[in-house]
Amino acid sequence: MLEAGPLDMFYGDSHIIQGVSIAVREGEGIAILGRNGVGKSTLLKGLMAGGPLVRGPIRHEGAEIGRLSNFERARRGFGFVPEDRRIYPHLTVAENIAMSGHAVRAGAAPHTLDEIYGFFPMLRGLSNRLGFELSGGQQQVLAIARAVYARPGCLLLDEPTEGIAPVIVEEIAERLIEMRRASGLTLILAEQNVWFARACTTRLYLLDSGRVVFAGSWPEFDAQPELSARYLAV
Amino acid sequence: MVDYVLSPLFNGLFMAMVVFLFTTGLTLIFGILRVLNFAHGGFFMIGAYVAFSVVRLVGGETSMLAYLAISTVAGIVVGLLGLVVERIIFRPLQKVDEAYSLIATYALLLITEGAVKAVWGVSFHSVATPDLLGGAVFAGDLFMPTYAIFIILVGFASYALLEWVLQHTDTGKLMKSVASDPWMAGMLGVNVPRFYTFIVVLGFFLAGIAGGLLLPNQTLSPNLASTFVIQAFGALVVGGMGNIRGTFLAAIMLCVIDSFGSLLFSEVPGLFFYIAMTAALLLRPQGLIAGARL
Ligand SMILES: Nc1ncnc2c1ncn2[C@@H]1O[C@H](COP(=O)(O)OP(=O)(O)OP(=O)(O)O)[C@@H](O)[C@H]1O
Ligand SMILES: [Mg+2]
Numbered sequence: 001m002l003e004a005g006p007l008d009m010f011y012g013d014s015h016i017i018q019g020v021s022i023a024v025r026e027g028e029g030i031a032i033l034g035r036n037g038v039g040k041s042t043l044l045k046g047l048m049a050g051g052p053l054v055r056g057p058i059r060h061e062g063a064e065i066g067r068l069s070n071f072e073r074a075r076r077g078f079g080f081v082p083e084d085r086r087i088y089p090h091l092t093v094a095e096n097i098a099m100s101g102h103a104v105r106a107g108a109a110p111h112t113l114d115e116i117y118g119f120f121p122m123l124r125g126l127s128n129r130l131g132f133e134l135s136g137g138q139q140q141v142l143a144i145a146r147a148v149y150a151r152p153g154c155l156l157l158d159e160p161t162e163g164i165a166p167v168i169v170e171e172i173a174e175r176l177i178e179m180r181r182a183s184g185l186t187l188i189l190a191e192q193n194v195w196f197a198r199a200c201t202t203r204l205y206l207l208d209s210g211r212v213v214f215a216g217s218w219p220e221f222d223a224q225p226e227l228s229a230r231y232l233a234v
Numbered sequence: 235m236v237d238y239v240l241s242p243l244f245n246g247l248f249m250a251m252v253v254f255l256f257t258t259g260l261t262l263i264f265g266i267l268r269v270l271n272f273a274h275g276g277f278f279m280i281g282a283y284v285a286f287s288v289v290r291l292v293g294g295e296t297s298m299l300a301y302l303a304i305s306t307v308a309g310i311v312v313g314l315l316g317l318v319v320e321r322i323i324f325r326p327l328q329k330v331d332e333a334y335s336l337i338a339t340y341a342l343l344l345i346t347e348g349a350v351k352a353v354w355g356v357s358f359h360s361v362a363t364p365d366l367l368g369g370a371v372f373a374g375d376l377f378m379p380t381y382a383i384f385i386i387l388v389g390f391a392s393y394a395l396l397e398w399v400l401q402h403t404d405t406g407k408l409m410k411s412v413a414s415d416p417w418m419a420g421m422l423g424v425n426v427p428r429f430y431t432f433i434v435v436l437g438f439f440l441a442g443i444a445g446g447l448l449l450p451n452q453t454l455s456p457n458l459a460s461t462f463v464i465q466a467f468g469a470l471v472v473g474g475m476g477n478i479r480g481t482f483l484a485a486i487m488l489c490v491i492d493s494f495g496s497l498l499f500s501e502v503p504g505l506f507f508y509i510a511m512t513a514a515l516l517l518r519p520q521g522l523i524a525g526a527r528l
Contacts, residue, residue, distance in 0.1 A: 048421060069427075070420035086418040088411050095407060103423025150423065 001026045001186055002047075002154060007056035009039070009046040009210075016042045016052060018210040022188075024154070029180055029187035031197035033232060034207035040190035041083050043207070044156050047188070048073055048080045074103035079152030083159050083190075085143040089132035093123055096131055096146050103150040110149050119175055120145045122168075137168040144172065148179065154186040161193040173199045194232065206231050236375040238497065246493030247486065248382040249465075251389025252448060254485040257466040258392065258478065259440035265476030265528045266413040266433045268332065269324055272339040274466070275459040276346025277315065277438055281308040281445025283354050286454055289361050296450075301364040305446025312442025313435045320434040325427065343459060350456045359454040367450070381450060388447065393482045400478065400528055409433070410528050413476070465489070468507060472514045474521025476528065483522050487514070 005021025016039045024030050032040050046054040049070040058066045065073060074080070079100065088096050097116055104110045117124035120141050126134065134142065140160055147155055155176075161169045173196055179185045180200075191197040197204065198218055206214035206221070208231050214221065221227060260274040285308040289296060292304075323342060327335045362368070367381040400406035412419045412429055420426045452458060468488055473480025488510045495506020514522070 050417065050421060070417075071423050071425050074421055074423040080421045082418070082421070086415055086421075088415065088418075090410055090414070091407060099411065099419070099424075100422040102419075102425075146422070 002058070002060050002188075004047060004058040005056055007043075007046065007054060007058070009042050009052040009054050011042070011052050016210050017046060020205075020207070020210070020212050022205055022212075024186055024188060026153075027180065027184040027186055028203070029176075029189065029201035031201040031204040032188065032190040032207060033192065033194070033197060033204050035192070035232065038207040039210040040207060041158050042210075044080070044158050044188065044190055045082075048078060048156065050080070050082075071102070074100075074150070075105060077105055077151075077153035079103070079147030079150060079155045081140075081143045081147050081155070081157045081160060083162065085139045087131040087134065087139045087142055087146075089130065091131055092128050093131070093134070093142055094127045096142055097123075097149045100146050100150040103152070105151075108151060110151060116145050116149055119148065119179065122171070137164045140164055141168065141172065144175070151183075152185070154188065156188045156190075158190045159192065160189075161191065161196045169193070169196055172196075176200045192232070194228070240373075240376045242493040242497055243490060244376065244378055244382070246490030247386050249493065250486040250489035251386045252451070253462060253465040253469055253489060254389050254482055255385070255392060255444040255447065256441075256462045257469050257481050257485065258396065258444070259437035260466055261470055261473070261476055261478055261481045262440065262528075263434060263437040264470065265478070266409060267324065267328070267430055268476070269327055269335045270332075270339065271342075271437075272336065273319075273342035273346055274437075274441055275461070275463050276343045276350075277312050277441045278445045278462070279350060279456070279458040280315065280346060281305075281312045281442030282449045282452060282454055282458060283350055283445075284308040284311045284442070285446035285449045286359055286361055287354075289449075294362070296362055296364040298364050298366040301367075301446075301450075305443050305449075308446035309439040309443030312445070313439035315442075316435045316438025317431065319438070320431050324430070324434055328427075328430070347456050347459055350459075354454075356456060360452070361449050361454070363450040385447070385451070393478070396478050413528050464504075465507065468511045472511055472518075472521055474523040477521070477523045478528055480521055480523035484514070487522075 001024060003023045006019040007017055008015065008019060009017035020043060022030065032043060034040055042052050045051045047058065049068065054066065057064060060076060065076065088099065094113055097113060101110050122141060123145055126138060144157065144160060160172055176187065177200060180187060187200060189197055189201055203217050204221055205212050206227060213231060214227050256278055260271060263269060263271055285304045288304045288307055292300065319342065323338055327338055363381050367384050369380045371378045371380060371383065400410060412424060412426060416426050469481050469485040472488060473484035488507055491510040492504060492507040495509065496503055499505055
């Protein structure tokens, strides 16, 4: 459903992403792995027209979308959860979720709040709580719920596990696996948590200094244990 | 009591509401787009001139209804100008450094002054207060022109309406959301550029309607553009930069202090406005309502 690259992305004079190509099929889950600062967030933001200058083709369902602005990409069915979550502090949980109603594709309807609380039961009791009153873990779950509300075809998650308690990490993984199974959601996941990435995806791209140093399935990745040692260990 | 308390309080409130009505559109545009529109006074002035022309056109008749209708027309005309200004000036400014917006909107101010001179000439005009507002009310010894009472009421009502829209309607919440994080709003599918257009048109509409409403109180000349600029920027800055509630409170505080101050020191009118402004910024450099957008 998405074929991008080779892509180059820049912040000012810094050439951050260098010749990266990624592709993801309908309903597939892929992970973008790499240490801090290798360019995972830059890549996702570039795919969403969210900051870096991007050179190179991005094709979505056969159409070139590289010139579309962020809201137009959102309305084509891309749901984005940025690394800093960006929950609106002055809006309630319910209002935060409904914000992505603007991204609902023409002729489609968003989920109901009740369905969303069905997927993410921990938010149900918080419905009227304001954004700034939530813990980091609650904000993360809310950011995912907000993206899911518009029924995106493809979800882009930027390190959803960062700074989150293990129980919530497990809960998020379960939800994502379930949603991928139930609705054929496509997933592009930037992560450093290998356990979580493996649970949610079938393939991975390993980045280092803005380049892909490995692309393949999880078993292929496991067959080369030096990759993990060289590009992921802290 | 009347001379030293009530009368200056009343005059200060009147001036505060004049300043607030002048400043709402400026505050809204700054609060959401972060563009400080130096030309705001120019469009306020155009609103006043448009209202003046319509008054002339209908033969100088100024019933209350005509006055309100004409002010609305002025708002609509200026709002449409806002549509043009947004496309050719504000939109490109979104992509460049904030300093450019000062230069560009200052140039726009000069253009509005030139346009007014070209269309309406440089002579002074004035317009009669509508019949209903022409009188005055005495409360004991306190003298209150009906027009001033009306403007105070309109000021408070406008504030209440804006506050209600911002806090309790979907549009208002969207305004606050786009103001606080336009990037995320775009990621969630909000057409932020179009929303900005809407805000600029609304801000210009408010400038134009204020021009119409305040016309009976003003002498119309190309200098009108800069008449309230100091007070407006004072209220905007002391209020916390782009915050309706802050602007409202700051306008009241600064104008009432100034009104009392001019009793003590009538040789330099407006002196206490600057003193109050300086004191407020020293005590609360972030403004009265810090941090909050709108
Ligand atoms: N807005 C920006 N302006 C300039 N440089 C940036 C900007 N954002 C990121 N960078 C630089 O781009 C590089 C890649 O950053 P990026 O945030 O994409 O890394 P990351 O892989 O997401 O790291 P992390 O795991 O820490 O989130 C870094 O060197 C960073 O300093
Ligand atoms: Mg990152």
